[in-house]
Amino acid sequence: MSSLPRYDKPVLLVLNPGSSSIKWSTHNVSALEYAGATVPVAIGQAGVGQSAAQTYPGAPPWLTDVLTNHDVRAVIIRVVHGGSEYLKPLPINDDNFRQLQTLIPLAPLHNKAAIELIEQLRNTRFSIPVFAVFDSEFFSDLPVLSQIYGLSVALTEKYRLRRYGFHGFAHESMVKHWEAVKPKAEHYTLVTAQLGSGCSMAAIRDGKPVDTTMGFTPNEGLLMRTRSGDIDPGLLTWLQWQEGWTPEDTDRVLNCESGWRGLSGGIDNMADLFASEQFQHQLAFDFFRYRFQKTLGAYFAILGGLDGIVLSGGIAENNVDICCRLLSGLSHLGIALKEPLVQSALPLILSQPASPVQCWVVAADEADSMLRSIQHHFSF
Ligand SMILES: Nc1ncnc2c1ncn2[C@@H]1O[C@H](COP(=O)(O)OP(=O)(O)O)[C@@H](O)[C@H]1O
Ligand SMILES: CC(=O)OP(=O)(O)O
């Protein structure tokens, strides 16, 4: 039975499959205002290393419900990895859909869920055009030094190896927030941090990203829920020899069995990890914070100073105490926090008025950034 009230104006449906949720929202086509609540729908952890050629069941009930009760003119879906081919918004057709299917191994926790959703949409009776928008678009012009890896030019060129960067819609939304609260500052330096199941940071100069922690895949950089983040490549080769791992095994270990869940021995939600007094749980949280602060220091160095920090994502948005822990002990960087801070409506300023670095926590509006990206290329 349908749970959504009928909404008769034409809408765009925005789908955001993350590594631990699918978020959706509908938006009035003409006003591009929210026409419905952004409702997260829980999904299981996507399997790693499975074949992309699988059987797709029909659209899940929540999706059928949305399509039945809205006059959906187009679906805009966040696809995390577009490979070297796709960065700009893409109207999905048979050819590019087949190509997108081959990219699943580049972002197994994300692209598989996106491909499944697209397949389900294409199989419905609604015949609605589907557009993919890519998480790396925001990072397409990173400076060359932050793009490259220390691998041979032959290998780099053969596979077009580069840092792509992900969470682009979230980082773009955080930049927009900063520019709204600091409209007079023409030149500025900023660090944005998206902290959810996937975690990443970006160094921003005057609105443009100059570096970011996620790389060729969304498993570089910070410690994440089930992803290891940075790891010594030599350790990995050694483990492969020792354990006889196949590429699929390695992928599963790095993407699904590591991160704070692996390190803590099974704690999934950051709220539980943070609240726990057990040694191994505290160690996992401290390591998460250590990686965050180490990256902040590196970005401070390459930016030559820092005007602001903006935090977002499921961890930051829901837990002001964690935000404060992450930013504590950094007075030498010019971070002076307000104390005490209580969880309240976002956006929330965390720093004292005189703090040289102004710190905020905001609810990044990825859907809004996705819509703005598509608006530059298509009208509905
Ligand atoms: N109250 C909370 N305190 C700390 N962390 C939280 C809280 N609520 C949710 N989280 C964390 O937020 C994560 C989900 O964030 P989200 O940005 O929605 O992820 P994704 O987009 O990958 O699905 C969960 O993995 C959980 O660890
Ligand atoms: C790229 C990424 O990790 O996204 P999410 O945090 O939504 O899983």
Ligand SMILES: [Mg+2]
């Ligand atoms: Mg997300």
